[in-house]
Amino acid sequence: MSRRGGSGFDPVAAFACLGNETRLSILEALYETTRSYDGPGRRAVPYSDLQTAVGIDDSGQFNYHLTRLRNHFVSKTDGGYVLDQTGKTVAQILLRSFGVEDPAFDATPVDDAPVDTDCPRCGESLAVSYADEHVVTRCQHCPGVVDAAALPDGTVSALVFPPAGVHDRSRSELVAAVHRRYEFHCVSMAQGLCPTCGGEVARELVSCSDHDTDGICEACGTTLPVTVSLCCRVCGHQRLAPVPFTRTDSPLVAAAFTDPDNGWERFAATLGWPVESVPVDDGGECRVRVEPPETDAVLWFDEQLRVWPEESSDGRGYSPDGRGTSAGRRENSPDGHSSSTDDPADGDDSVPGRPSPPPDGDSS
Numbered sequence: 529m530s531r532r533g534g535s536g537f538d539p540v541a542a543f544a545c546l547g548n549e550t551r552l553s554i555l556e557a558l559y560e561t562t563r564s565y566d567g568p569g570r571r572a573v574p575y576s577d578l579q580t581a582v583g584i585d586d587s588g589q590f591n592y593h594l595t596r597l598r599n600h601f602v603s604k605t606d607g608g609y610v611l612d613q614t615g616k617t618v619a620q621i622l623l624r625s626f627g628v629e630d631p632a633f634d635a636t637p638v639d640d641a642p643v644d645t646d647c648p649r650c651g652e653s654l655a656v657s658y659a660d661e662h663v664v665t666r667c668q669h670c671p672g673v674v675d676a677a678a679l680p681d682g683t684v685s686a687l688v689f690p691p692a693g694v695h696d697r698s699r700s701e702l703v704a705a706v707h708r709r710y711e712f713h714c715v716s717m718a719q720g721l722c723p724t725c726g727g728e729v730a731r732e733l734v735s736c737s738d739h740d741t742d743g744i745c746e747a748c749g750t751t752l753p754v755t756v757s758l759c760c761r762v763c764g765h766q767r768l769a770p771v772p773f774t775r776t777d778s779p780l781v782a783a784a785f786t787d788p789d790n791g792w793e794r795f796a797a798t799l800g801w802p803v804e805s806v807p808v809d810d811g812g813e814c815r816v817r818v819e820p821p822e823t824d825a826v827l828w829f830d831e832q833l834r835v836w837p838e839e840s841s842d843g844r845g846y847s848p849d850g851r852g853t854s855a856g857r858r859e860n861s862p863d864g865h866s867s868s869t870d871d872p873a874d875g876d877d878s879v880p881g882r883p884s885p886p887p888d889g890d891s892s
């Protein structure tokens with residue numbers, strides 16, 4: 529496998545090059561000096577200004593380290609030095625993951641702001657903890673909605689979140705922010721676009737064939753009989769979610785919420801919507817039927833996460849026996865992302881042997 533990009537980028541040499549405090553300081557200083565301008569005509573920083581910003585008096589040392597960065601992360605222009613996109617990404621990683629103190633904390637109550645963060649299963653108050661760059665919400669009164677060896681008892685969600693985003697937020701604001709980011713990622717990935725790298729995303733409905741609806745099912749480890757797995761084919765970024773939560777951009781789904789106005793509340797609501805997986809033909813394809821409890825609407829999702837109302841007045845709405853033609857279904861999919869560009873992913877989404885994921889885990 530080639531690890532070189534079109535510009536001859538050699539990641540082994542590049543990562544070796546980064547193992548130096550002065551070089552990281554140069555990348556950070558370039559980023560801090562130019563971060564307010566993000567366009568293609570990047571602002572250049574003159575050599576002497578950059579040396580001053582890094583705080584190195586020894587010009588020989590500074591020049592040596594700056595030159596080492598030039599093959600991978602920094603370019604020289606007439607006006608001075610600019611960060612290449614990869615250099616910028618490194619600087620951003622430094623800021624979001626290493627630029628702040630580790631804010632780890634153990635189970636603390638989520639009761640400090642008006643965001644409704646009661647347990648979606650039992651209604652008691654939740655606790656939130658942060659460790660290993662994951663925010664975990666959990667109920668201390670019931671088993672929660674997911675049971676896995678790596679997760680504490682009562683887990684409702686466990687989501688990766690950079691430490692930089694934890695500081696300066698109350699516990700309640702943190703829960704709202706983490707689930708809003710989760711929602712952004714799911715909605716983007718449901719449309720086939722990785723929010724991390726821009727790559728194509730494989731979408732897979734994951735059904736539990738022996739689901740126990742009484743509490744957390746032992747077979748799949750969740751309360752949901754069907755979830756969706758979203759995985760980037762390029763970088764492997766992965767999200768697992770309740771099916772309707774991945775299409776909150778759809779007016780059909782949005783209309784099924786009563787009042788949630790933040791990502792956590794939409795996530796918690798969709799956890800409680802009755803959902804079932806329905807096979808529609810002999811080829812193993814299935815649809816997901818969802819009944820949001822506080823509306824009359826019944827929604828159907830297909831494997832590309834397009835959404836339809838169960839019946840439309842002209843009789844061409846989706847029906848569970850698969851009578852609707854492809855064309856008819858699309859006509860009745862005012863908000864489905866049903867362009868032909870969705871179709872190449874057909875038939876190539878399944879990952880044989882993958883165990884059923886939790887509805888809210890995040891393995892990235």
Ligand SMILES: [Zn+2]
Nearest residue numbers: 647650667670
């Ligand atoms: Zn609970």
Ligand SMILES: [Zn+2]
Nearest residue numbers: 736739745748
């Ligand atoms: Zn199950």
Ligand SMILES: [Zn+2]
Nearest residue numbers: 722725760763
């Ligand atoms: Zn990706």
